Amino acid sequence: xxxxxxxxxxxxxxxxxxxxxxxxxxxxxxxxxxxxxxxxxxxxxxxxxxxxxxxxxxxxxxxxxxxxxxxxxxxxxxxxxxxxxxxxxxxxxxxxxxxxxxxxxxxxxxxxxxxxxxxxxxxxxxxxxxxxxxxxxxxxxxxxxxxxxxxxxxxxxxxxxxxxxxxxxxxxxxxxxxxxxxxxxxxxxxxxxxxxxxxxxxxxxxxxxxxxxxxxxxxxxxxxxxxxxxxxxxxxxxxxxxxxxxxxxxxxxxxxxx
Amino acid sequence: xxxxxxxxxxxxxxxxxxxxxxxxxxxxxxxxxxxxxxxxxxxxxxxxxxxxxxxxxxxxxxxxxxxxxxxxxxxxxxxxxxxxxxxxxxxxxxxxxxxxxxxxxxxxxxxxxxxxxxxxxxxxxxxxxxxxxxxxxxxxxxxxxxxxxxxxxxxxxxxxxxxxxxxxxxxxxxxxxxxxxxxxxxxxxxxxxxxxxxxxxxxxxxxxxxxxxxxxxxxxxxxxxxxxxxxxxxxxxxxxxxxxxxxxxxxxxxxxxxxxxxxxxxxxxxxxxxxxxxxxxxxxxxxxxxxxxxxxxxxxxxxxxxxxxxxxxxxxxxxxxxxxxxxxxxxxxxxxxxxxxxxxxxxx
Numbered sequence: 001x002x003x004x005x006x007x008x009x010x011x012x013x014x015x016x017x018x019x020x021x022x023x024x025x026x027x028x029x030x031x032x033x034x035x036x037x038x039x040x041x042x043x044x045x046x047x048x049x050x051x052x053x054x055x056x057x058x059x060x061x062x063x064x065x066x067x068x069x070x071x072x073x074x075x076x077x078x079x080x081x082x083x084x085x086x087x088x089x090x091x092x093x094x095x096x097x098x099x100x101x102x103x104x105x106x107x108x109x110x111x112x113x114x115x116x117x118x119x120x121x122x123x124x125x126x127x128x129x130x131x132x133x134x135x136x137x138x139x140x141x142x143x144x145x146x147x148x149x150x151x152x153x154x155x156x157x158x159x160x161x162x163x164x165x166x167x168x169x170x171x172x173x174x175x176x177x178x179x180x181x182x183x184x185x186x187x188x189x190x191x192x193x194x195x196x197x198x199x200x201x202x203x204x205x206x207x208x209x210x211x212x213x214x215x216x217x218x219x220x221x222x223x224x225x226x227x228x229x230x231x232x233x234x235x236x237x238x239x240x241x242x243x244x245x246x247x248x249x250x251x252x253x254x255x256x257x258x
Numbered sequence: 259x260x261x262x263x264x265x266x267x268x269x270x271x272x273x274x275x276x277x278x279x280x281x282x283x284x285x286x287x288x289x290x291x292x293x294x295x296x297x298x299x300x301x302x303x304x305x306x307x308x309x310x311x312x313x314x315x316x317x318x319x320x321x322x323x324x325x326x327x328x329x330x331x332x333x334x335x336x337x338x339x340x341x342x343x344x345x346x347x348x349x350x351x352x353x354x355x356x357x358x359x360x361x362x363x364x365x366x367x368x369x370x371x372x373x374x375x376x377x378x379x380x381x382x383x384x385x386x387x388x389x390x391x392x393x394x395x396x397x398x399x400x401x402x403x404x405x406x407x408x409x410x411x412x413x414x415x416x417x418x419x420x421x422x423x424x425x426x427x428x429x430x431x432x433x434x435x436x437x438x439x440x441x442x443x444x445x446x447x448x449x450x451x452x453x454x455x456x457x458x459x460x461x462x463x464x465x466x467x468x469x470x471x472x473x474x475x476x477x478x479x480x481x482x483x484x485x486x487x488x489x490x491x492x493x494x495x496x497x498x499x500x501x502x503x504x505x506x507x508x509x510x511x512x513x514x515x516x517x518x519x520x521x522x523x524x525x526x527x528x529x530x531x532x533x534x535x536x537x538x539x540x541x542x543x544x545x546x547x548x549x550x551x552x553x554x555x556x557x558x559x560x561x562x563x564x565x566x567x568x569x570x571x572x573x574x575x576x577x578x579x580x581x582x583x584x585x586x587x588x589x590x591x592x593x594x595x596x597x598x599x600x601x602x603x604x605x606x
Contacts, residue, residue: 038262045265049272153276160279186286188367190313194283 015214022214026144029137039142047108047143048150052157054107055100059158062099063091063165071173080174084184087166092159093193098245100158101204104151105237109212112143113233116216117226125217140217144209151205152198196252203244208237290325297324297342301387302357302370307337308395310359310368316341318355318372323347326370341370343382351388352379358391 066087074080116139119125128135167181212233219229307329316324324343332338343351352375362369372388382388423429427436434440465473474481505511509518548559 041266041269042262044269044273049268052272149273152280153273156276156279156283159283186290189287189290191284191287192313194287198280 018218019210019214022140022217023210025136026141026210029134029141030145032137034137036138036142039138040145043142043146044150046111047104047146048153051104051107051150051154054103055154055158056161058099058103059096059161060165060168062095062158063087063162063167064169066091066095066162067166067169068172071170081184083170084166084176084181085186085188088163088185089189089193091162091166092189093197094245096159096162097155097197097201097204098241100155101151101201101208101241102238104147104154104205105208105212105241106234108147109208109233109237110230112147112209112212113216113219114226114230116140116143116213117219117229120217120219121221121223121226136217140213143213144206147209147212148202148206151208152201155197155201192252192256196248196256200244200248203248204241207240207244211236211240296345298345298348298382298384299327300324300341300343300348300351300382301385302339302341302390303332303387304337304339304357304359304390305335305392306359306395307339308359308368308393310339310370314368314370315362316343316370316372318347318350319374321347323351323372339370349381350374351382352376353382353386354379355382355388356391357388358393360393 067083070087071080071083074083074086116125119139125135125139128138163185166185167176167178170176170181215229215232215236219225310326310329312326312328314326315322316326324341324347327340327342329340330338339357351372355375356373358371358373359368360371361367373391424432424435426432434444461472464470468474468478506514507518509515515522
């Protein structure tokens with residue numbers, strides 16, 4: 001550790017360098033045989049499917065709540081007809097990806113961090129290296145791949161359920177048909193809304209996986225290290241989600257000129 | 259099915275379901291943007307697209323039939339708008355349909371509105387260009403309103419000054435409203451008018467009854483017949499005069515010759531010259547008569563000469579009488595009769 005910087009700052013920069021190196025390692029192992037397909041599917045099940053309930057409940061509530069919150073304001077303006085597309089666009093482009101990614105980071109990121117950290121603490125990772133199994137490939141590549149592919153899918157589910165939730169919220173107050181709600185929701189909805197959001201969620205998933213794996217993989221020894229890894233995984237992932245979101249917005253603006 | 263296989267199936271289902279949602283969403287959006295269905299590309303050239311964007315709707319009779327595909331400058335103030343129109347619905351867009359850009363709502367989103375063409379016109383083809391109508395801008399309307407309000411201000415200002423003048427009693431209207439003598443005169447005039455009309459009524463009644471000349475004129479049929487015949491005579495006279503003047507114009511008769519014959523004119527001119535000369539001579543003669551002591555002058559001017567001339571003439575008369583008497587006596591005498599017999603016989 002460099003001595004000319006305060007320890008925390010030095011650690012922060014060394015962690016950044018570590019994550020970059022870790023990402024390089026990930027890509028190096030990703031395309032190299034043998035592929036841990038079975039473990040990848042297992043991780044998909046654990047990160048994707050097992051988060052579905054959490055995401056579903058959150059998504060329905062999100063759609064419902066936003067609908068109920070915005071409706072009076074729009075009704076005052078006489079623009080209640082705009083509610084479906086306003087809610088839907090805001091959920092699909094921004095709120096859905098960010099909120100579901102944060103939930104995902106909380107549930108899956110902390111799990112990965114804690115799991116890998118405890119494996120490190122109990123020397124299981126070292127044991128794998130000895131037993132000729134590549135621990136990085138088996139533990140990190142499968143998990144990061146799983147989070148990268150599962151988060152977008154979860155966001156699709158989430159968006160869909162938010163759409164339903166938003167309809168329920170509006171239906172409670174006005175006698176709108178689903179057909180009308182659907183046509184209004186999609187009336188101002190373009191590819192320029194779907195694709196940037198989807199690409200963004202791929203990055204969210206990837207960085208949640210990388211950061212969580214990194215914190216777990218290079219955990220300090222001891223039970224304290226496990227807790228800290230889980231904690232750091234969630235905090236760092238959440239922060240990175242917002243950073244990526246910030247960059248994504250500007251890139252979208254730059255590329256699509258919106 | 260063991261535990262791991264079960265997980266694989268669940269993950270597979272999960273992935274397929276998730277991707278299905280994604281694909282359906284993309285399809286729905288794509289359908290709206292006409293990306294997957296076959297579409298015709300129709301163009302329109304506007305001067306001002308008023309913030310139209312790619313992906314904005316194209317409407318015909320209120321139905322969305324396509325989307326704006328691309329926008330770009332053609333020249334300085336000509337914007338080329340390319341639209342994708344649903345192939346199923348393109349037959350309703352005629353060659354003489356016209357495109358215009360309108361606001362969709364109050365919030366400023368724009369729509370390309372296609373106004374239907376005539377029934378007998380042909381439908382558009384791929385890559386056709388529609389005619390456009392530039393919609394009146396809100397700013398233009400506001401400009402007009404501003405101009406109108408300025409005009410109204412000027413007009414009201416003028417009205418104020420006019421009413422002020424009326425209040426002050428300037429001009430005819432001012433007099434009408436303020437001058438009491440004027441209104442008094444007006445009142446008197448109107449009374450006079452009433453009187454006149456009453457008189458007129460009386461007169462007209464008299465006329466109706468056939469009293470007086472005018473009454474006769476209207477009531478007496480004999481008089482009217484006479485007037486009619488007089489009129490006809492006058493007409494005949496006029497026609498005669500017309501004929502005469504016509505003849506004069508044509509050179510017939512003396513007066514005609516007078517007006518038309520140039521030779522006669524020449525003679526007349528010469529005659530008048532001669533006449534002038536003659537009168538001049540006469541003037542000289544009379545002057546001489548007045549002044550000279552010639553016999554003629556004496557004859558005219560000298561009373562004594564006249565008297566002696568009278569005596570002479572009297573004497574001459576008496577002498578002649580005597581001679582006549584002598585001559586008769588001679589004729590009566592037999593000697594003379596004998597010689598003059600044959601002549602008398604011949605006379606008989």
